[in-house]
Amino acid sequence: xxxxxxxxxRFGGIVELxxxxxxxxxxxxxxxxxxxxxxxxxxxxxxxxxxAPTEVHVVLSRRCAAGCRGCYVGATPQGxxxxxxxxxxxxxxxxxxxxxxxxxxxxxxxxxxYLFAVAEHAxxxxxxxxxxxxxxxxxxxxxxxxxxxGQINVSVDGVGEAYRSARGFxxxxxxERALRLLRxxxxxxxxxxxxxRSSFERVGEVAALxxxxxxxxxxxxxxxxxxxxxxxxxxxxxEQGKRLWPMARRLVWRHRIRVKLDCSFAPMVFWHxxxxxxxxxxxVQGCVGGDVLxxxxxxxxxxxxxFAGRAEADALQPGxxxxxxxxxxxxxRNFVRDAPEPCASCEYLPLCRGGCRAVAQAHxxxxxxxxxxxxxxxxxxxxPLPVVAT
Amino acid sequence: MKLFRRGRVLQATFGCNPNSSSLGVDxxxxxxxxxxxxxxxxxxxxLLRPSKDAR
Numbered sequence: 001x002x003x004x005x006x007x008x009x010r011f012g013g014i015v016e017l018x019x020x021x022x023x024x025x026x027x028x029x030x031x032x033x034x035x036x037x038x039x040x041x042x043x044x045x046x047x048x049x050x051x052a053p054t055e056v057h058v059v060l061s062r063r064c065a066a067g068c069r070g071c072y073v074g075a076t077p078q079g080x081x082x083x084x085x086x087x088x089x090x091x092x093x094x095x096x097x098x099x100x101x102x103x104x105x106x107x108x109x110x111x112x113x114y115l116f117a118v119a120e121h122a123x124x125x126x127x128x129x130x131x132x133x134x135x136x137x138x139x140x141x142x143x144x145x146x147x148x149x150g151q152i153n154v155s156v157d158g159v160g161e162a163y164r165s166a167r168g169f170x171x172x173x174x175x176e177r178a179l180r181l182l183r184x185x186x187x188x189x190x191x192x193x194x195x196x197r198s199s200f201e202r203v204g205e206v207a208a209l210x211x212x213x214x215x216x217x218x219x220x221x222x223x224x225x226x227x228x229x230x231x232x233x234x235x236x237x238x239e240q241g242k243r244l245w246p247m248a249r250r251l252v253w254r255h256r257i258r259v260k261l262d263c264s265f266a267p268m269v270f271w272h273x274x275x276x277x278x279x280x281x282x283x284v285q286g287c288v289g290g291d292v293l294x295x296x297x298x299x300x301x302x303x304x305x306x307f308a309g310r311a312e313a314d315a316l317q318p319g320x321x322x323x324x325x326x327x328x329x330x331x332x333r334n335f336v337r338d339a340p341e342p343c344a345s346c347e348y349l350p351l352c353r354g355g356c357r358a359v360a361q362a363h364x365x366x367x368x369x370x371x372x373x374x375x376x377x378x379x380x381x382x383x384p385l386p387v388v389a390t
Numbered sequence: 391m392k393l394f395r396r397g398r399v400l401q402a403t404f405g406c407n408p409n410s411s412s413l414g415v416d417x418x419x420x421x422x423x424x425x426x427x428x429x430x431x432x433x434x435x436x437l438l439r440p441s442k443d444a445r
Binding site for chain 1: 395396398399400401402403404405406407408409411412413414415416417418419420421423424426427428430431434435437438439
């Protein structure tokens with residue numbers, strides 16, 4: 001095993017492995033065994049937010065020609081974008097904070113002619129750049145340059161006609177071609193599939209594609225009613241929410257592929273009562289916005305998540321992100337402490353963290369329980385008995 | 391007698407995340423349960439220690 005780098009945390013530290021590619025949380029004793037000096041953070045209680053996010057989603061632009069009907073950033077061909085210099089300055093500061101990975105996205109990041117220069121800069125400052133793309137317009141030359149990324153996922157919300165239904169245009173052939181071109185270049189290529197009410201029954205076809213093209217993962221992303229998606233009625237039904245976890249397990253066994261679910265699916269998983277110890281060990285968590293994860297928007301705002309949260313700092317101002325990190329993001333970080341019912345009495349609350357804040361905010365207050373959680377739905381379905389006078 | 395305690399791996403996440411929101415559930419690992427997680431912690435800890443000599 002090769003250690004790429006490590007940083008101290010209250011509980012000990014986080015070690016980044018190059019091979020296998022992994023982030024390990026280790027205790028203080030292990031950090032000392034690995035030769036790291038004692039950290040002042042170890043004088044603090046072990047519980048508390050991380051000293052910096054492990055990953056930041058850098059939304060390079062709201063610029064994309066595809067015009068997908070459910071685009072969560074509302075991208076347009078003339079949307080805002082971080083310049084090359086701005087993106088590099090953001091990466092410099094994230095590196096100084098100890099961030100390990102960035103997810104570069106948009107909009108369509110491949111439409112920016114400086115995307116690869118940004119990725120090279122990330123590598124230079126010790127951050128692993130990862131990419132999400134629609135694959136539209138990707139040619140052999142661009143695919144070869146994509147070797148610089150850690151993981152690349154191509155968005156495929158359905159196979160054939162199902163792609164057109166989900167995205168509003170016929171781009172499936174381009175997406176599959178992009179997957180083949182990228183897979184010829186590197187192993188770490190996967191598929192992102194947004195699971196919506198309409199696409200739920202056809203996710204198996206996407207899993208079969210992942211197997212057929214020998215890709216390394218299928219990431220199932222929950223449809224969120226934000227951006228242009230707010231106009232669509234595509235959230236999972238309560239019945240689909242309960243079937244999500246069994247379906248994901250079935251995809252693993254049937255297609256022999258690695259399946260990941262995004263953090264917003266956590267309530268649908270925990271409702272089935274998986275091992276909490278295993279979940280904690282493998283980092284299975286609900287909303288980690290403003291703690292493990294943060295986002296930089298194309299206009300420069302630092303937010304807890306790309307989908308939700310107020311601007312905590314202007315990431316384009318030198319030192320602003322680091323200054324905001326310590327005491328900011330209260331709306332995300334305090335959810336577990338202040339959780340309302342039925343989250344407050346749920347044994348999985350420390351892991352689930354109340355589900356997705358973006359979905360909650362789309363339906364009500366930011367700090368309300370995720371309305372897609374089966375437990376929340378059951379709780380809200382129970383009407384109090386009428387008081388009968390005697 | 392002072393007991394010597396070895397360091398522990400507390401959490402492991404594999405791969406890189408290219409998404410805005412996919413720091414969630416790795417179905418593949420969660421399927422194997424808590425015994426697998428405990429074994430994985432021991433194995434990773436054992437493999438990690440020698441790496442300090444290699445650095």
